[in-house]
Amino acid sequence: MPSTEGVIVILGTGGTIAGTAASATQHTGYTAGALGAEALLAAVPALQGRPLEAESIAQIDSSNMDGATWARLATRCATHLARPEVAGVVVTHGTDTLEETAYWLHRVLAPQKPLVLTAAMRPATALSPDGPQNLFDAVNVAGTPGARGVLAVLGGVVVGAADLRKVHGYRVDAFSAGDAGPMALLEDGRLRLLRPWAEGTPHAAAAHLPGLLAGQPWPLVDVVTSHALADGRVVEALVAAGSRGLVVAGTGNGSVHAAVKAAAERAMAQGVRVLRASRCQLGGVVGGAPDDLPSAGTLTPVQARIELMLDLLVEAG
Incomplete structure (x- = not known):
């Protein structure tokens, strides 16, 4: 080589x-x-x-x-x-x-x-x-x-x-x-x-690296999984504990149990950032209805969590 x-x-x-x-x-x-x-x-x-x-x-x-x-x-x-x-x-x-x-x-x-x-x-x-x-x-x-x-x-x-x-x-x-x-x-x-090397632009949160290295706290962002028999207790508990962002790992094409969705919407009304991903390894979230939770697109739940943390770092200034 x-x-x-x-x-x-x-x-x-x-x-x-x-x-x-x-x-x-x-x-x-x-x-x-x-x-x-x-x-x-x-x-x-x-x-x-x-x-x-x-x-x-x-x-x-x-x-x-x-x-x-x-x-x-x-x-x-x-x-x-x-x-x-x-x-x-x-x-x-x-x-x-x-x-x-x-x-x-x-x-x-x-x-x-x-x-x-x-x-x-x-x-x-x-x-x-x-x-x-x-x-x-x-x-x-x-x-x-x-x-x-x-x-x-x-x-x-x-x-x-x-x-x-x-x-x-x-x-x-x-x-x-x-x-x-x-x-x-x-x-x-x-x-x-097989295909061209990927291009990328650093997220604006890159400017916060010195602060993170010095011990600046990371924004609290958590992943919640939607599943059969789900309810909104986990969402409510995380918001009460100080979560500033939530990624809902939905079933299939990002579908979210109605009880979890309702709890996530209440969280958004309190200023918590929410993204909806798919718990499937491949495919991400394609399309959706106007009243769906915000989509993470092709990001996996853990990638969407990182994206939310970076966004919140910038918002915090």
Whole structure:
């Protein structure tokens, strides 16, 4: 694969890719984030001799991802991407919230260089870990001339941040590129681009990164699921607890139980921002009636939550 031979910076955040287990046959119940970024690089001999830098941002299970880590990660990504000698940045991450971190970085950075996230479904101690190959591929994509934007590389597939979906809880091929399909494929060490690299514009909330890094509180935004036998108690409880935004994950094409809808409308009357998404992994919300709750369109519930948080940060000034 062609490379600029510029520096590639590896930022580690933990996750299964950095996980260790008591046995090589153990794929669950392991300790996520046990290894730092340097150790992950050492496990990929094919990367030795490349102009690489490694930095550990965190060593956590990504199910425990927090705002402080997000703020620090985005800030460090921006700092490294601004260095002229850096061709791209790779972030190693857990799979559980990979799609959320990818969308967050996409919205606040929208970089003109490649910012590539990668992960693994098996710990580093497994008989056949998927992390080393994913990391190798991610470094190669990050060094590809012309590549840009926030991308995820897993199992030889390159996916745009806005399209990334985790669709399986255990299999190695746990991710989908949604309706858009893959951005590119890695085939025998070569990148086959399937569609143009995504363009993006940073959300105005990017200006709040220094404040978030300094401990500025995040707006409280929650996800409520609509389902059979639902009522409005969860919505009412969240509003009473201080939620400033709510994403209703509706059934099918964003359908919302009448009781939940009524509670959400009462919340909106109190100044709470509401978006209606679909709890289905693919498809989003298409169309709707005039009296429907505001639509999140193609955004997943967790993406819509990030979008609302960013909007509320700007509104707060």
